[in-house]
Amino acid sequence: MESQERLLDIYERLDDLGADKAETRAGRILHGLGFTKKMQQKKCKDFSGGWRMRIALARALFVSPHLLLLDEPTNHLDLDACVWLEEELRNYKRILVMVSHSQDFLNGVCTNIVHLHKKQLFIYGGNYDAYVQTRFELETNQMKRYQGQQEQMAKTKGFIARFGAGSRSSQAQSREKQLQKMIEAGLTERVVHDKTLSLAFPDPGKIPPPVIMVQGVSFRYSDTSEWIYTNLDFGIDLDTRVALVGPNGAGKSTLLKLIDNQLLPTSGQIRRNSHVRMGRYHQHLAETLDLNMSALEYMMQCFPEVTEKEEMRKIIGRFGLSGRQQICPMRNLSDGQRCRVSFAYIAWQAPHLLLLDEPTNHLDIETIDALADAIKSFAGGMILVSHDFRLIKQVADKIWVCEKQVVTEWPGDIMSYKDYLRQKVQGDFIKKS
Numbered sequence: 001m002e003s004q005e006r007l008l009d010i011y012e013r014l015d016d017l018g019a020d021k022a023e024t025r026a027g028r029i030l031h032g033l034g035f036t037k038k039m040q041q042k043k044c045k046d047f048s049g050g051w052r053m054r055i056a057l058a059r060a061l062f063v064s065p066h067l068l069l070l071d072e073p074t075n076h077l078d079l080d081a082c083v084w085l086e087e088e089l090r091n092y093k094r095i096l097v098m099v100s101h102s103q104d105f106l107n108g109v110c111t112n113i114v115h116l117h118k119k120q121l122f123i124y125g126g127n128y129d130a131y132v133q134t135r136f137e138l139e140t141n142q143m144k145r146y147q148g149q150q151e152q153m154a155k156t157k158g159f160i161a162r163f164g165a166g167s168r169s170s171q172a173q174s175r176e177k178q179l180q181k182m183i184e185a186g187l188t189e190r191v192v193h194d195k196t197l198s199l200a201f202p203d204p205g206k207i208p209p210p211v212i213m214v215q216g217v218s219f220r221y222s223d224t225s226e227w228i229y230t231n232l233d234f235g236i237d238l239d240t241r242v243a244l245v246g247p248n249g250a251g252k253s254t255l256l257k258l259i260d261n262q263l264l265p266t267s268g269q270i271r272r273n274s275h276v277r278m279g280r281y282h283q284h285l286a287e288t289l290d291l292n293m294s295a296l297e298y299m300m301q302c303f304p305e306v307t308e309k310e311e312m313r314k315i316i317g318r319f320g321l322s323g324r325q326q327i328c329p330m331r332n333l334s335d336g337q338r339c340r341v342s343f344a345y346i347a348w349q350a351p352h353l354l355l356l357d358e359p360t361n362h363l364d365i366e367t368i369d370a371l372a373d374a375i376k377s378f379a380g381g382m383i384l385v386s387h388d389f390r391l392i393k394q395v396a397d398k399i400w401v402c403e404k405q406v407v408t409e410w411p412g413d414i415m416s417y418k419d420y421l422r423q424k425v426q427g428d429f430i431k432k433s
Ligand SMILES: Nc1ncnc2c1ncn2[C@@H]1O[C@H](COP(=O)(O)OP(=O)(O)OP(=O)(O)O)[C@@H](O)[C@H]1O
Pocket: 078, 221, 228, 246, 247, 248, 249, 250, 251, 252, 253, 254, 255
């Protein structure tokens, strides 16, 4: 990408239709991925990490190759863009192979699922839900076959044993042959499930409500910038389970930072219970880790009150890091493993309030489910920003929409919000075509 180049010019270069058509088509894709008209006129160098990923994605969609390979395409997208991309890929007329941790997205787009298991690929027809169902049925049948075979073998062995192994009795000899045949034909393997991870956030104990009171809060980043929020009023308690949604740049992360006291309101006030502990997870948390240290050293340094290494190993182990992963330098860990260190760090502070800003990036489907279970059994409050509809569906009982400087409650669940976004995307598409 030429950094001095205007964003839209890339597409002109990639196209042989002519500048106007290229600009219209690129404009549609960029709009779908969240680039406003003003942003589309900017130069590539003016975009930061997450937006650059979107530019790369837009370019791949624009080229429309015969084989499109996408590795976690939703990682840097918000809900609106996820819905748009789901529609776009659902209608992709060429071959698409993608890796994604978002079940809801896989359901909307995929017609086949390939499961990598024990160094082999197993192909299932249908979307992700169909794969889960088919795999469950196949494994149930396999387990029945295995148990039946084991019982039959035990009986046969018992029969032979009564005559003594190598007996000259014709009945015993025939059973021995039968057993031999079964073994030669290949025995059904026992179903071994992938080790399931279990995460946990400790019980923070009770503090009386109100835990957080947001009173008449307005906020903007500087005297000359636009207001992000005006006159917000709401409360947060230990039973709050909210997902913040809204378009890119609406202010979801800003709201979490205001609640967490990382930003101060421009006017109004946020009153916090003096005993409240908050744990904010965000995408840049893993970047603050000292990569030369091991996870164990890092946690021992952060929490000197834990003096026993074995105790700290257990704490980190609860977040799915075991053995060598705890003691090697964190630079040798994967992004997902570093995220787990950050989760262990937050959990050990026993927060009353979890503020989770895009926690699913770098986590696999099983870990996202484990995170959902951990949140469900957590005794404190939670505010979540996520592009993963399935996670939101599992853990949030309210949807708050951040838009046009206010926060309003959505009168339905997250799937009805998704339907609303889908209709919006389709409306935009009809207007543009
Ligand atoms: N440190 C900052 N200084 C100035 N402006 C900022 C700063 N951080 C964010 N902004 C701006 O504030 C607005 C809200 O940003 P914020 O990150 O809270 O939005 P968001 O809803 O979380 O967006 P996204 O869905 O893209 O993550 C954006 O227009 C952003 O450009």
